Amino acid sequence: MEVKNLRVKSMNHVTFNDNEYLEQYVEELKKGGVNVAIGCLDDCINWGRSHSVWPLTFATACCGIEFMCVGAARTDFARFGWEVTRNSPRQSDVVFVAGTIVNKMAPVLKRLYDQMAEPKYVIAMGGCAISGGPFKNSYNVVKGVNEIIPVDVYVPGCPPRPNAVLYGMLQMERKIKLEGFFKLPKKPAITPEEKVWAERLAKEEEARKAAKGIK
Amino acid sequence: MKKYFTDIFSGIWNLLKGMKITGKVLVSPAVTECYPEKRDELQPKERFRAELTMPHNENNEHKCTACGICAMNCPNQTITVNKSKITDENGKSKIVLDQYLYDLGSCIFCGLCSRVCPQGAIEFTNNFEHAVYTRSKLIKQLNKPGSKKVEVAKPVAPAAKPASAPAQQEKEAAPKQENENNQ
Amino acid sequence: MEFITANNIIFALLSVIVLGCGLLSVLTEKLMHAAFYLFLTLVGVAGLYLQMSYDFLAAAQLSVYAGGILMLFIFAIVLVHRIGENSEHVRMGKKARAGFAALCGIAVVLCTMFLFGNFSEDPSTDQFTETVNMELIGCTLLGTGKHQYLLPFEATGILLLACIIGALVIANKEKEDKE
Amino acid sequence: MIPVQFYLVISTLLFFIGVFGFIARKNLIGLLMSIELILNAVNINFVAFNRYLFPNQLEGYVYSLFVIVVAAAETAVAIAIIMNVYRRMGSETVKSINELKN
Amino acid sequence: MSLELIDGINKIHTLLTDNIEATWVSLIEYVLVGLGFLTLYALIALFLIIFERKICAYFQCRLGPNRVGPWGIFQVIADMVKILTKEIIPLKHNDKLLYYAAPFIVIMGSLLTFGGLQFAEGVYGVDFNVGVFYLLAVSSISIIGVMLAGWSSNNKYSLIGAMRSGAQVISFELSACLSMMAIVILGGSMNLSALMAAQEDAWFIFQSPFTWVALVIYLIAAHAETNRGPFDLPEAESELTAGYHVEYSGITFGFFYVAEYCNLFINAAIGTLVFLGGWQALHIPGCEGFNAVMDAIPSYIWMFGKTLVLIFLSLWVRWTFPRLRIDQLLHLEWKIMLPFSLANILLMAIWVIYFK
Amino acid sequence: MEDIKKLLAKVAPGKEVAEGTQYPTIELEPNEVRAVAKKLKEAGFDYLINLTGVDYTDALGTVYHISSSTNKTAVVVLKTKTADREEPVLYTVSDIWKSADLYEREVYDFFGIRFIDHPDMRRIFLRGDWKGFPFRKDYNEVNDTPTTNVNIDSLETLPSITLDKEGKIIEKSKQLFGNNEYVVNFGPQHPATHGVLHLRVSLDGEIVKKVDPNFGYIHRGIEKMCESLTYPQILPYTERLDYLSGSINRHAFCMCVEKAAGIEVPQRAQYIRCIFDELTRVASHLLGWGCMAMDMGAITAFIYGMRDREKIMDIFEENAGGRLMPAYSIIGGLTKDVVPNFQQTVSDFVAYMRESIKEYHTLFTGNPIATGRMHNVGWLTKETAVALGTTGPTGRASGWSNDVRKLAPYAAYDKVKFNEVLRNTDTCKGDSFDRYIIRLDEVLESLNIIEQLNDNLPTDGVNVKVPAIVKLPEGEYYQRAESARGDFGVYIKSDGNKNPYRVKFRSPCMTLISALDPLCKGEKIADLITIGASLDYVIPCADR
Amino acid sequence: MSSYEIFVIVFIMALVMVLGGSVIGLLLSPKSENAQKGEQYESGIPTRGTSWMQFKVGYYLIAILFLMFDVEAVLLFPWAVIMKGLGAEGLYAVSFFLVVLILGLAYAWRKGALEWK
Ligand code: SF4
């Protein structure tokens, strides 16, 4: 499927951010050659999967409250078929990392993620989950959950308003629709930018450590 | 014995009353706002802080002097101001803004930066649709390529809105008085 | 070909379930598995009753055995038995002896049956499609005449009462023990 | 139709499977389950004979009904006792009953 | 329609018997009937899932699924596709045999009950002599599956959930049984067809005041047996995260999910058949014109309509009340519903003797 | 003030009461603390507000803020310190004031001070394998993100120390749970622990035998971060402590700084701040109500609560520019004036909310299932409440009048008439139902306050000019405020720089969580959830 | 089609459904392996000890009571069917039976077996 042909009800292609990523993703998929029958089956399955993404209840902090709002009457993510929040990782498809992840929580999150059934996705919601956010200088906070688990969509905000979360969910929907289901699972592709980012992070970290040492 | 029966009946009565409430809601219209369908009507209130922007006027000019006060005041180094010293034709050296980098992914929308900016060069808009697949895309360069600082002395008229935020069109009057209130 | 009627196939299937699961149930070392196989056996037996068109009996079998007694077993096993722990390691010798005894018994009974049994006038020609009517069962249970069982019926009531009391007494004893 | 012998064979086999379990099992609950098997075997017998010999009287039928009832009663009390044994001895094998006696 | 359906079936039957050997005919027919059942079963589950989601959303002043297909009706299909393609996790410490057998037992129990229902005039799989009792008996099988599921997962939440579920379902089964007995007294038969015939002129709820008591008791008990709120202790989301099926993933979880919804239907359908006249139209004695109009409505619409009403009631209850605690639950069953249903049986017997 | 000084002279003879401080303060040697504490307790000072650890660079010490449940406005401060930085030990007061239990564990975790005879000296927030004590000024350890779960057994043994006759330290340890106990983990990822609390619950069938709350899954180190931030920069962090009463926390911090720096805030700002506080309280109670209903299985009620809460969020968004985190108060006033139709919106909301509350009562309060689950479950007597320091609605439901808005009025609270909502102590002793109903009553009371403030909004400005860099004079400052969960306190120790030397937030939630174990003992699993919901704690507030 | 055949068909259909579903699921779904996947889920924390439950008398008391009443119901159904025909006589016949059982319930109630301990 082409990125441009991707249908998302009531939103058109250009209103979305970061289409480049999807294009690159499709390119990569195409490299392997697409079997028509499989491609069709892929589309069917992906249609189903993209409209039935059950989140794991995982809220650690303030973003969790906004996440509750997403589920409440005003925004109602049930409209997208996402409403069945499962408490058991076995039955859920996506983790909304809503809130700060600290060192003590990191292994728990990792364990939960590991225990989820494939295919599984991660949405980092809020500054804390993306980069440590407000607490990125803290001694105990994980600087972005992608240090522990692969993240599919980043929803910035502190906390993001419910509609922003919906927007993130639509992004997720688009991504799932493009995937080659029979080529799953594979590690999320690490783009060059991501690498740069990681290096930058490492540098920051070193600088911080050095600064502490001097004191 | 009497209590046993009254308990049962009052219990049932109260349960029915509860069901009446939900039944009433069942027939009244839903309060759900359909976000992507009614996207245009559902812009947040104008004061809502969702993204830091640097307004540019029609000549692609902004007001930032690259003083770095905002970056200094930011609690978690969300803003990076890269500046360079240049000598202009008059031989005077001055500092110009190279890159104004803003990390949407770690901003906490405290509004401190825009409050402390002596030039009023940055302000918040309420465009909240930022979700991306790559984290590095969240780092935004706020000054547009090729832009430079306006030469007019302050205070300046409010600059034109960047084209990327169409929702901002109706919001014109607000910034002026806001600037006055800034401490 | 005349053997391969749906009826016979089903009978074969049911007997395989009954005997196979019965056997597994005594052979398996895990108690919960034994209960599970026992469950299948009971369902199979209910199937046999059904095949004979004794549907009330089949339903009673399901309701009391599969729904009630087995639940009790499962509760008991959950409460006194750990998962993953094999129930017992019966010595081979004991098993062999038991097996021998059982085989002997089977041999004796079957021999008796087929040597002395008189199956010449095969009564199986009856078609059992007509079911026992419920009124008949009711009258049999509640009547006082010959071949009617009101007295045992009432006695069952007392038996059940005795059971309730007995079980409660034992349970209360436990509480006292605890205190 | 299925000749009556078949039922008898099944019932015999099931009966002795139960007997085997009764002898071979150490665990009290296991024992009880074997008893259930035996009772079921008997029931099959009752029912089959009733069906084949006196389809219009319900002797065997009612008997098996009562057997089911009694089985329920027996299990209930037996399990209550097993629980008690378990609480005292911390195990539910035949041996613990013997120990209980002493 | 139902009669045409039977006609059609007969035609197929003759067509087949004319051409193929009898054994094969019956085999083919078995397969067809089986598949028919399965399809109906699955369709009902799918329909109920979306029905509940929508209704629940309206109770909560939300919209519910509305983006997949018109009014979101394809939502469940998406769910089904998703759940089918989800990984089945190989657990480490579970009891494999029972773990995989448990969904089978649950589905079996619910399908067996399903097979004993009547869907319209003359449309049923089997017409047992002991119809009502059969339904009660086979529906008690599912709980064994639930217990095994909880135990074999080797997880503390699931074990506690299973134990609760066991205690709850067996308790409420009693009341369901006894309330049904009241109807059997009134109708004088356990056979569903006979009960239907007895309701031709007036549904049972219009025949005796005690039927109402029985109906209420039955509805509560049936609701409790489906393990749905306010009786969802076994899967109490906020206590045990997901209860007895906490370790099940993918389609194995899907089975529990489907069975839950089908049980919802089955229980409502039994309630309809036994209390509300099943597929019988609403008749008012002496009001011929009205009766004729009612008769014009096909029987399957009556059946499903009434069932939906009962389902809606149960959803209403579910989405209004908080969950009971286990002692409240037992109090409700053993100290309120059981005495009431025992008394109800006696009263019904007296009623039948003196007023019928 | 005077009689407290007299009292202090009596309980601690020979100790001078420091001059020029906000509260009467005395400094004690470590070994005197217990004796003085005991005497103070006997004199009626039975409520330990706060216990703060401080690193004085040359010494490590603790600061105790103590108040009384009878003489409510009285606050005294004790201080003690030890110069030993290698093996610092102090004496526990956890047997005198029960709430000190967790506070002392916290001090141990942050500063490494061990308390003699404290029964449970495990780390509280940080992982058992954490290196170093982060709040010490010389802390420079590096801790990597761990990827494996902590060996849970490190939570099983409770280390403690005691003194033998010669005064030598003896290490002891105790087992928390028996080997055969059935211990179930509730949380950190659990729908009913309101975030990431980790409860280890020992069960006997359905009955709860013991609850061991395990904190720290959201310990973000805010207090330590504050030490390197300027005062305006700290403000956004206060909102993220207890995000459900964010505005109130922010208000409290602003007040603390303003008082210390001598900044006079205009009346209009004070009024608006109070309106926002009360709106926050209403929003928080609505969420609390909804969550309680949801935890008890009534999901619909939760959605109704959230529906009405959205109206408050709208007001916040329109005026302050944030929903959950309004970020409205700043040092010296407010960021902006309210929008012109503010008053109208608020009074509409008040009217709407009053109707809604009635609906809530019919829907949930009257429900026999709900009442059956809440009545007689989780008794919290007034004495226990005071001892544990469970303030706020929880304490008031037990009949302990502790509303800071009443006993130390701040901002505009002395200008409005309102009642402190207390549950009648004769008929109820503080069970879950009391804690439930008091929240709805408080909402009504808050609506009254809002109405009064809203009708009399002054028209002077909303902020005053403050210096670009706020510096507080050297000293210690403490400010209490009534957050939605109770007595919120800000402790600032300043050394005159633009950054505070030490900041401590008195979290009302930590003490609430400490009430879980005594309340849940002997109740059922379902009650554990109900009690937890009725206490209405917010974990990030406790973990900070 | 006679009754038990449906019984068997449905049995087989249940098998088909479960097996078919599982096979499709196993074939289609992507798999991944990691050390923690097969471990028990307990809110993300490794479980402590076995998940075996402590002995609890309440559950089996309920089960026993249920069993007794279930048996009673089974015996009462034939009576219920012919109740109409028997008239008052039938009522007397079972009333003894019923009273005995109600006594049982009353006894259990008095003994507190119906409370949850
Ligand atoms: S991103 Fe902001 S709102 Fe979200 S959890 Fe972190 S601090 Fe809270």
Ligand code: SF4
């Ligand atoms: S935005 Fe304002 S404060 Fe920041 S560098 Fe530019 S002029 Fe200075």
Ligand code: SF4
């Ligand atoms: S809003 Fe706050 S966090 Fe964001 S850039 Fe401005 S000062 Fe930094």
